[in-house]
Amino acid sequence: MPGVTKRLVLILPTPRGHIEEPVVGNEGRVAEVLGISLETVRERVRVLTRRRELGRTGVYLKVEPRPGEPLEETVRRLSASNPFFRRMISGRRG
Numbered sequence: 001m002p003g004v005t006k007r008l009v010l011i012l013p014t015p016r017g018h019i020e021e022p023v024v025g026n027e028g029r030v031a032e033v034l035g036i037s038l039e040t041v042r043e044r045v046r047v048l049t050r051r052r053e054l055g056r057t058g059v060y061l062k063v064e065p066r067p068g069e070p071l072e073e074t075v076r077r078l079s080a081s082n083p084f085f086r087r088m089i090s091g092r093r094g
Helices: 027-034 038-054 072-082 083-090
Strands: 009-013 017-022
Touching: 009 027, 027 038, 072 083
Parallel strands: none
Antiparallel strands: 009 017
């Protein structure tokens, strides 16, 4: 089956292997071959290009609860000491 890699390369199977074509600049053909909307292809190009340029974005937090500490207490403690965590759990992004 044809498909697209995360490197934005269209893979077209052949009886003896496959052919690779760039997705960027060929979005219309890719949408037609895969049977999906052009908008879907453009969105994936946008997301994967941004990821390549910026890397994966996000904040990673590794926390171990204190021995015997309930999860709720760990969350309260982190909220009190970490403004980024507090914003994330309250639903505010900015």
